[in-house]
Amino acid sequence: MSAIEKPRRRSVQYPESDGKPLGESDQHRDLMMDLIFALKWFLRSSVAYVAGNLFFYFEEGNPRAVVAPDVFVVLGAQQRRRRIYKLWEEDNRLPNVVIELTSKKTRQADQTTKPELYARLGVQEYFLFDPYGEYLRPTLQGYTLVNGRYERLRGRPLHSAVLGLELWDEDNALRLLDPATGEFLPTANEDALARRVAQQRLAEETEARAQAEARAQAESERAQAESERAQAAEAEVARLRSLLDQRGQGE
Numbered sequence: 001m002s003a004i005e006k007p008r009r010r011s012v013q014y015p016e017s018d019g020k021p022l023g024e025s026d027q028h029r030d031l032m033m034d035l036i037f038a039l040k041w042f043l044r045s046s047v048a049y050v051a052g053n054l055f056f057y058f059e060e061g062n063p064r065a066v067v068a069p070d071v072f073v074v075l076g077a078q079q080r081r082r083r084i085y086k087l088w089e090e091d092n093r094l095p096n097v098v099i100e101l102t103s104k105k106t107r108q109a110d111q112t113t114k115p116e117l118y119a120r121l122g123v124q125e126y127f128l129f130d131p132y133g134e135y136l137r138p139t140l141q142g143y144t145l146v147n148g149r150y151e152r153l154r155g156r157p158l159h160s161a162v163l164g165l166e167l168w169d170e171d172n173a174l175r176l177l178d179p180a181t182g183e184f185l186p187t188a189n190e191d192a193l194a195r196r197v198a199q200q201r202l203a204e205e206t207e208a209r210a211q212a213e214a215r216a217q218a219e220s221e222r223a224q225a226e227s228e229r230a231q232a233a234e235a236e237v238a239r240l241r242s243l244l245d246q247r248g249q250g251e
Contacts (some may be wrong), residue, residue, distance in 0.1 A: 012060075012061050012062075012063060013056070013063060014055070014057050014063050014066075014084055014086065015063065016083050016084055017236075018057070022095060024101075024103060024105075025103070026133075026241045027131045027132070028066070028070075028101050028103060029131075031101055031131055031174060032052050032053065032071060033052075033071050033099060033188065034054070034173070034188065035071045035099060035174060035176070035187045036051065036052045036071055036186060037186075037187060037191070038049055038176050038185035038186060038241060039071070039073055039163075039176070039185075040079065041185060041186060041191065042163075042165070042176070042178065042185050043073070046075070047075070047076055047077070047078065047079075048072070048073060048074065048075050048076070048077065048079060049074040049075075049077035049078065049079050049080075049082075049085075050071075050072075050073050050079065050189075051071075051072060051082070051085070052069065052070050052071040052072065053069075053070060053083065054068060054069075054072075054082065054083075054084065054085055055067075055068050055084045056068065056072070056085045056087070056095070056120060057084060057085065057087060058067065058094075059087075060086070060088040060238060061145055065177060067114065067117060069095065069098045069099070069100060069114075070100050070101045071098070071101075072095040072097065072098045072099070073095060073096055073097045073162075073163065074090070074093050074094070074095050074096060075093075075096045075162070076091075076093050077090055081114075084205070086142075087164065094121055094122050094124070094247040095118075095123050096122050096124050096125065096162050097123070097124065097125045097126075097127070097160060097162050097163060098114075098125070098126050098127070099127045099128075099129065099174070100114060100126075100127070100128050100129070101130075101174075102128055102129065102135060102136060103127055103130075104134070104135070107135045107136075108129075110128055111128070112199055114126075115128075115143065115150055117144040118150075119145060119148060119149055119150050120148075122145065123145065124141045124144065124145050124162050125141070125142065125143065125144050125160055125162050126145075126150060127140070127141070127142045127158065127160075127167060128140075128141045128142075128143075128145075129141075129174045131172050131173070131174070132172065133172070138156075138169075139142070139169055140158060140167060140168075140169040140174065141153075141158075142158040142160070142167065144161070144173060157169075157177065158170060163176075164178075164179070164180075165177065165178060165179075166178075166179055166228050168184070169217070179247045236237045
């Protein structure tokens with residue numbers, strides 16, 4: 001009698017995309033990339049994962065339990081390339097901060113279902129920004145989790161206690177400011193420009209140092225030549241004096 005084979009458990013597939021185009025404006029896309037870059041730059045010396053528009057699965061075995069925040073930060077998770085984020089494979093490390101860039105297509109979910117989900121999961125801070133100022137008043141809003149529910153952050157600029165940063169609405173852009181330095185975190189373009197300026201300054205300083213060293217070398221060689229000429233002249237004078245002395249003694 002053959003043993004009854006147990007049915008194999010089908011593996012669960014977790015898609016990397018829903019197959020739908022993003023369809024957002026240039027402003028939304030550029031702003032998302034700028035925020036991701038700035039946060040990676042700020043947290044470059046920390047153990048933290050920064051990503052955006054990435055499928056975040058929060059229930060093992062349930063591929064429908066998924067959300068894709070525009071920008072999110074997971075403290076304590078390694079910064080490496082991921083195709084999707086599975087909560088149960090990341091030691092149950094939840095996003096600590098989520099930023100959503102709202103639009104006509106996403107505003108309802110951004111203001112209702114997503115904050116309810118994030119609060120239920122335990123996301124500590126939730127920020128919502130309307131780049132064009134069409135739906136939110138004010139255009140930048142922030143919330144912090146208190147006893148399982150989000151409480152509105154007041155004042156301007158908004159302060160992220162988790163990140164230690166200030167959030168500013170500047171000319172339809174969301175900028176992050178480090179209070180410790182009083183400076184905005186750089187965007188990718190600003191960082192590239194700063195690097196070019198620093199490289200140009202370094203090249204100029206290197207050239208100036210090389211010119212100064214060349215001048216110093218030339219001056220040293222000139223001084224050496226003058227010293228050698230003086231020594232030769234003194235030797236010639238001594239030789240002539242010796243000849244004169246010899247002649248004087250002969251006479």
